[in-house]
Amino acid sequence: MGYYSDVVIAFAFNSKEQIDEVMAIYRMHKFVQEHDLVKEWEVHDWNGVWGLTYKTVSAKWYDDYEDVQGFEHMENVVVGFAENRRGFEYAFRKIRVGEEYKDIEEDSHNNGPDSSTLQDELWDRIGLRRDIETTF
8 A cells, every 4th residue: 555656857968978878877867776767767869859757657756765866856956056166057847646636746846058948848848737537
């Protein structure tokens, strides 16, 4: 038993090289290694905008879980690059939807003068929708 959530975490970058650099640092984190989290991320080429995404359905997503901390560490790595490297642009979006109707967590931000294009790409690719399902 437990409480389950659906989660998507996504980043958009201007180049594949940015993803490679981020992943090189990310993979050194203790929880990332212990839970083999690198393989859970997907790399996308969206017509010149590069995406790095993680998606799960019906997961136990608790802040004190090591794997959750590992997945969320990716944001720290990306923000660290942006703070320490001039011209490192990115966009970020996260949505977590819990079992309870009002349990929705959304976060997004971007960095750089041209990063609004990256942010737009994520908003075009990630949406939140509640559906009614019937059996009649």
